[in-house]
Structure formats: C-alpha cells, structure tokens
Amino acid sequence: MRIRNLFYFLGEALKSVVRHGWMSIASIAVVAMTLLILGCFMVLNFNVANLAEDIKEQVQIVVYIDENADEQTRENLHNKLVAHPELDEVRFVSKDEAMERLKRQMGDRAYLLDGYTEEDANPLRDSYELRTKVPENISLVAEEIGNYPGVGYIDYGEGIVEPLFQFTGVIRYIGLAFMVGLALTAIFLISHTIRMTVYIRRREIQIMKYVGATNWFIRWPFIFEGLILGLVGAVIPVLVVQFSYQAAVEWVQENIYFVTLLPPQQIGTEIARILMPLGVVLGILGSTLSVRRFLNV
C-alpha cells in the first residue's frame, strides 16, 4: 500500500463513517453494548478470582509435633519438611509462641490463661505451619506428611478446603465460558451490522470493480472503517466500566468493610488492555468478512 493511498483510504473511511451516520452509530452501539457486558463480566470474574486467590493463600497445613518425639526425630522431621519439594513455606511455631498468640486472640480475657503460662503447664504443642506451592495439592501433601515419624497430628481444614477449591475451579470455568460466548456473540452482531452497511453499498463496490479497482483497493477503506467503529465502540465501555467500578469500590469500602475489591486503576488498565484490541479486531473482522461476499463481480 502506497502512503498516498493510505491517506486516501483513511479519508474515505472517515467520510464513510460520517456519510452513513445512522449505520455507524448502530455499529458502534452494538460493539459498545457487547463489550460493556463483557467488561462487566470481566470485572466480576477478576474479583471472584482475586477473592478465591486470597482464600487460597490463607489455606495452610498445621503439623503438631508428637510430644514424645526425641530431639533426633524432631530434627529429622524439620529437615524433611524443609527439603520437601511441594512446600513453599515452612515455619516453626514453638508452644510458647502459640500461647502468646492465644493470649492476643483472647484480648481482655487473657487472664484466664494465667495458670497455663508456666514452662511445664503449657498444654499447647510445638508445631509447623506449612504452605504448599500449589494450594490444590494440600490434601495429598498433608496425607504424606501425616505419616512422617514425630508427627502428632495434622490439621488442614479437611472437608472444607476441597469443596472450596472445587467451587473456585467451577467459577473460573464458567467465567471463561461466558467470556468466550460473549466474544462470539459480539463478532456475530458486529459482522451482521457491518454486513448491512456493506449491503447498502454493494452498488458502490460493483462500480469500483467496473472501473478497475483491485479487491484490496476496495477493501482497505472498509477495514479502516471497521477499525474506527471498533475503536470508538471499545472506548465507550472502557470508560463506563472504569467510572462505575470506581464508584462501586468507593461504595463497598464505605459500607462493606470485610470485602476488598481490586483497585480501580488496575481493573481500568486490564479492561482497556483487553477490550480495545478486541474492539479493533472485531471491527476489522466484521467488515472484512462482510465485504468479501460482494467482491466477486
């Protein structure tokens, strides 16, 4: 493509957007609506994923050391845990530290524990707090560690963790399916709308062919037009999602303390990074697919 032509094509595309004003608005509206729905869903999905990630990070295995284990067994256990390939974090919590924590948790009523703070009276046990590299593997790892010598018993929220992971897994797949579905709907709607605009202009295309225009000469203005429509159609939902999400986050912060949503800036850039190219691709794809049918003259 020559530079001279590039400007001509761009000019033609812009003129055409203006000339076919209502069709352009319809195309932009279709792109904007579908991308808006997609954008809202993405915000929701990002936050659910974030929440699930948060919960996962709190999942840990607590290994209580057998009181009767001797020094050698304890040391072996320590070495084995540190060397375990599946474990990300291995933290030793002595029974004194555990007692301190308990006191802090009980706050004003910590005096109830007064009788148990002496060296020999502390009923708590030394323990390890472990995090697995892959949270979903926690039951397998816990089962394996449970058989190590020197382990008294093990606690990893058995029966609670498994369904949680199942739930977050399902949510993720549903989210993905929804996004793919919406993107396909968007392509369908956009190519349909643009096909209508191309259909209105099939005469124009036919005339272009008669005076000796190459297919690419005819196609380029349509491609640029699709690009412009897609871009404008994507900017609208990006702005709408950005501002309404900002408002939503502020409202949540004031009213629901225990939920932390992702920061608006992060969501904004993420949404823009996905929706803008998507809009452009949808626009170009829609117009190229539609114009193809009318090129055989």
Add this chain to the structure above:
Amino acid sequence: MIEISHLYKQFGNDVVALKDLNLVIDRGEFVFIVGSSGAGKSTLLKLLLKEISPTRGSIKIFGRDITRLKGRQIPLLRRNIGMVFQDFRLLNDRNVFENVAFTLRVTGASSKEIRKRVPLSLELVGLKDKQFKKPDELSGGEQQRVCVARAIVNRPAVVIADEPTGNLDPNTSMEIMKLFEEINVRGTTVIVATHAKELVDYFQKRVVVLDRGRLISDQERGVYIDAHKEPLLFPGGGA
C-alpha cells in the same frame, strides 16, 4: 485490437447465449452491436470485461487472451476499457468531480494528475460548470455525460457502452451518441450495444447484428436489421 474467435457461452445446460462467434474490431473503429433482447449483446459485453468466462473460444484484447486472465489481473484489463451503462451507475453520495476522479484514483494517480485530467474530461462532455453537483441534481442526459467522462478520463483504448441511451429521450440520445462519435474521432475505439434503430441508421457506422447467440450480419456503414421482424399483420397499422 479485439479478436474474438469461436466464442461459445452457455448458461446451465440448455441456455446458449453465444454460439461460435467470430469478430475482429480494429483500433479506432466505431461499432454498433444490435439485436433484440436475449440476442447475446449483454453476454458479449460481460465477456469483454471478464465479468464472466466463456464456455469455449478465445477473446484477444491488445493481443492478449483475456479468457486466461487470473483474478488479480482483471482490474488491469478494466482500466483499459471505459464502460458506460444504461443505468449510469454513478455514486450518488459523491459529486460529479469525485465520480470522474474515482476512475483515476483506483489506478493510484496522484492528486495533481487528478486535478489536471478530470476537468479536461468534464470539459469534453460539456459539464465543467456542474462538477460540484451531485448526480441526483442532474438530468438523465447530464448523468450519462458524467458516465462518459468517467469512462474516458483514464484515456482507455476502448470505450464500451451498454444501451447508453436506453433511459434517455430521443434528443438527448442523439447528443450522447454524437459525444461517442467525437470520442471516436479522437482515436478511441467505441463499441455501442443498442437497439435504438434511428440512431444506428443515422450514424452509418459498422453494424454487427446478433440473433439468438449468432452473428447474422456484419456491415460497414450498415443499418439496423431486425432479425425478428415479422410480416405486418395489419398493413398500414404500424407497430
């Protein structure tokens, strides 16, 4: 310049549009192609533009067999043929200047060239003062003039017109035909498919008559021949 030999065109299994057509048209000729509807005129023009391909036979234009052209070579062929249609086929959302400029634009001509050549072409057809009007602000004859200007702005070796006066009144038709004659005098080959008997008889050019896909007559300085002229049922009644 145009050499058609043993050309056949069949649509489907039984519709024969052209049958063993042989025709040679030299550079600078003015040729009327006449015949009633279904005689094969439109099919012949479509074949010349490579809008369709023949069933058999060859069409040489500028010494090159266009039946073997590849898809992406067709635009180059069409840039050498100026086309005028019965229904004008102008772009209604662009003014006269832009409609004519369009032909140059597709060849990648520069704006400077376009500004130079479009007015020359519009002047020849007598529409220089209406270059900023839209097609629907013009009369039928003026629209056809725009169409002629568009066909010649590229300086093609041949101009082909398909029923160019079909939608025009007799006076305007005569003007348009005189315009073609003038273009022809300047050296361009002109081929006009028509069934306007009066015009064909008036201009006394070469006349090629098609009937049911066959060439039945080819005369220098000929007149219109109606192959289907039945004996009059009511002599003196006119028809």
